Amino acid sequence: MAKELEGFNFEQRHGKARVRVGRVWRSKDGCRHFMVEWNVNISLLSNCVAAYVRDDNSDIVATDTMKNTVYVKAKECSEQLSAEEFAILLGKHFTSFYPQVFTAIVKIVEKPWERISVNGQPHEHGFKLGSEKHTTEAIVQKSGVLQLTSGVEGLSLLKTTQSGFEGFIRDKYTALPETRERMLATEVTASWRFGDISSVKLKMPNIHFLPVNISSKDHGSIVKFNDDVYLPTDEPHGSIEASLSRFWSKM
């Protein structure tokens, strides 16, 4: 701990965010192409307090170097690999190559490029962007201890019936009627952790489709709506987050 920071707790991390990389692999005959597009976010925890208090960068890994490393390592991966494998590979590199880096946090969001089908046949090199995204995070310690999370984000789902909401607390702030029948919509963000500690974490906002009901002073209820016309709205939304883990977990 630097003298200047005595009596304080100082924590810092630095890295490179939004490093985008596309990687193409080809079958042996060169005809069939495989491709991924990753958005990589690297954060390094290291002993480099000198840079903050003494203007000494000798322990600093330049974030430009981190970016280059993503491209060089992607190049070195001559066989197709998963986002999880690439995140681990990067995390191990940073914690082993640099003595002062004790933890590397590597997050990857994969764009959902899907192979196109033409006349029922998968195309050799044509791709179309799908919807929800695959995510991963590898937290790698210098000791080799690894915490790996996989997940999905942007998965929008709805069902038009067989959802209800009844029996909740009614008090002077409550205006919502009970219902046995409503539309249910959400955008799922989920992640799950592998290894000795196994956990699942879910974030499922309640995206409201409000049943429409218009009334006017002049004409009373303008028309009778029967749960078939809705106002979809992003704002506000209910927020529901939960995690389930074998021993412990952190929200």
Add this chain to the structure above:
Amino acid sequence: MAKELEGFNFEQRHGKARVRVGRVWRSKDGCRHFMVEWNVNISLLSNCVAAYVRDDNSDIVATDTMKNTVYVKAKECSEQLSAEEFAILLGKHFTSFYPQVFTAIVKIVEKPWERISVNGQPHEHGFKLGSEKHTTEAIVQKSGVLQLTSGVEGLSLLKTTQSGFEGFIRDKYTALPETRERMLATEVTASWRFGDISSVKLKMPNIHFLPVNISSKDHGSIVKFNDDVYLPTDEPHGSIEASLSRFWSKM
């Protein structure tokens, strides 16, 4: 023309934008549900200059009324219909119901909710959001003349090979090498017009996947990249727009 505006040309339109409506239809037995989610944008051209120069709103259709109309008309549609049919229906309503409205422009963007399959069977009432969006625009005149455009937006496509760019102008501002082999990516916005005048309009930006090439003063070229590692980038991008029409068209 109001006296206050003599010697000037005055044009105005008013409407309601981002009116979101969800509509559910049920099969006769009530089991199978069909649903759409539309984002409706209404713009009315009408004779209402008095509102601008004399503070007289007697010719003004309140934009709140336009919004209500979307919900009432959606309710009245007891059979499933397309976004095109709904846009026309709204446009005809506004131009016929209100004497002073001479043109209605109704745009709809449809969210790509797709029926879910479970165990290979289409689910009765479960939906998942897809990627590209269906769009439509109906321009309806009081005379009944109608111009209808359909389209798609947000359709991201790429191919990893068999694109080249050669033989273009080389001058002192040119740095781009010629290439017979590059990745090609775009996000298509397309629209097509029906009726006597038939036209197609395409907007296909060239979203660049730059081949990575890193060199350093210290080590020369860091690694040899062979068109298999790319930097995908949204900014800047090439822009290409074209329209083709039988007689005339307007960009």
Add this chain to the structure above:
Amino acid sequence: MAKELEGFNFEQRHGKARVRVGRVWRSKDGCRHFMVEWNVNISLLSNCVAAYVRDDNSDIVATDTMKNTVYVKAKECSEQLSAEEFAILLGKHFTSFYPQVFTAIVKIVEKPWERISVNGQPHEHGFKLGSEKHTTEAIVQKSGVLQLTSGVEGLSLLKTTQSGFEGFIRDKYTALPETRERMLATEVTASWRFGDISSVKLKMPNIHFLPVNISSKDHGSIVKFNDDVYLPTDEPHGSIEASLSRFWSKM
């Protein structure tokens, strides 16, 4: 007109969008810095149909070349200049340097970097981002004819009183009560054209601040609200667009 396109009208334009450039100028003693950040969008109308129908790019200005030109021309501007002047300069370059380019459309959005004040004194080289953006568009013909538009976007304004909305059409779709007192909010997009033809164009959406009114079946009106608590909402919003020109104008 290419033979392949006979009987059709074909229009196309191509260019480079989102070319970002920062330019710093220094006072003679080097101490005081002036800077701008521009987002430049170039679109060229040119005779290059061969590229579309015969795979012949000999008339094509590469969009990468357009991008380079922005940087080279920015460099050549050794004196500080306005976004309008830079747009004209670029437009004149493209229409005079390339024989086949007959029209250049150059749009610039300027980021609102504002000089910081420290202890009441303007700082020599420190800047802070403000809110609304300055915009410009130059349409330059090969003949030298020029149409220049200046504008502003993202200017959010509100007043908490002295706005009303009364006397509008009431029909069976109308639920909105008349009001002599409401909050008024908007995000102004404005542009004005110079030269022989002088016009002003305004886009002022009505961003609603809805007076809150909560009622429940159990407790009736939960609390009496008196136009002092509002729900601000972006969606839907009223849309109002108008243009005023000396002779003619186009929405």
Add this chain to the structure above:
Amino acid sequence: MAKELEGFNFEQRHGKARVRVGRVWRSKDGCRHFMVEWNVNISLLSNCVAAYVRDDNSDIVATDTMKNTVYVKAKECSEQLSAEEFAILLGKHFTSFYPQVFTAIVKIVEKPWERISVNGQPHEHGFKLGSEKHTTEAIVQKSGVLQLTSGVEGLSLLKTTQSGFEGFIRDKYTALPETRERMLATEVTASWRFGDISSVKLKMPNIHFLPVNISSKDHGSIVKFNDDVYLPTDEPHGSIEASLSRFWSKM
């Protein structure tokens, strides 16, 4: 702990996000108006596992009720108050009014509406949106223990000189040249905690303004650039986060 969850750790929270509220206060003579616009995010930690495992909502505070509470409490605040005070007030309400709620997390982002000046005089009721936003978070325990954080987000700053980056690690992945002169830009997110534990947390990404340097095979370096023309870019960016606290802190 519910029997169904034995052997597992289960954590959950639910709430209402993006509750937008505008509040206007008037001076005694009614002439001068004061206003705020807040975006409120409420998250409650409570004992309600029955809702998850036994379909029993009797311990559930409906998120719609939370939303109403924001408006009712805003109404009850007859005197102008800060976002911090309002967040605490809401947090105390939820933890004291509902027996099963043991922690309330209330975040508020305030829109930067600034009073307009006309002819050098502050306007009575006209406001304009500024740039950076004020944020706050109150974590309130049933015991009354309170953790309050204040902050700012979206504060974009740059200086055009007097920044350098030298002496960092050079290895085979390093391409970045050392520099004693560069542009420095960032978008500050900062927060500070009051009370017994006093801490400061900073997130200051390094938003790159890359010095432009164009070279072509045909013409060599196209033009000599001297750190006066830059390519501003949002992606990738350096990320720097640090926290300083008297005793302990959590990133």
